[in-house]
Amino acid sequence: MKDIVTLWRPTGQAELDLVAGSGWRAWPPRLPDQPIFYPVANRWYAVKIAREWNVPAEGVGYVTRFDVDAAFLARYPVQQAGGRDVLEHWVPAEDMDEFNAHIVGSIVRETEYRAGVDGPGLPDAWREYLAGESWFRSGFLADGTSLTVFTPAETSTVDGGVLVGEDGAGRAVVLDARTGTVTLGDARHDLAAFVRLLEW
Missing domain, CATH: 3.20.170 (ADP-ribosylation fold)
Structure with a gap:
């Protein structure tokens, strides 16, 4: 080989x-x-x-x-x-x-990666991330997980949270604005930790 x-x-x-x-x-x-x-x-x-x-x-x-x-x-x-x-x-x-x-x-x-976009109606910290100079749109995380992050126009509200993306298996990525946590598959991350996953 x-x-x-x-x-x-x-x-x-x-x-x-x-x-x-x-x-x-x-x-x-x-x-x-x-x-x-x-x-x-x-x-x-x-x-x-x-x-x-x-x-x-x-x-x-x-x-x-x-x-x-x-x-x-x-x-x-x-x-x-x-x-x-x-x-x-x-x-x-x-x-x-x-x-x-x-x-x-x-x-x-x-x-x-995409250029910053306005996200009216989104939680402040997530809106700030998407409005930055560039943000992770899709691809692989460090652990090999495939992920797509939605644009503000693609997001929707689900059970008190905001659907902000999906993984490669079609599982929802949900931001709970009340607790500032993001659910990705079976894992829950605070929003800052989730952004760090995107910024590897």
């Missing part, structure tokens, strides 16, 4: 649509003003770029994850692009076909 390296890539909607069009198997060719493809070596850096660059620029940012054959990737050593943990691989545009041929498995859309 090949040794693999897991990489991440922050991306916007247009690029993600092209990846989806490839069957989640390849990155699109670079545009003329994009001579280098920059996959990153750690998740936190991909999240930072998606939230701080893609979301303000496009209203949405995604973090993708994919595996590459380690022996092939060694051709593109890790580059430190800023701070100690700001690590990238620099793949020339002309190498994209060969790079894509060495992706192992599928490209996974790990998380989606």
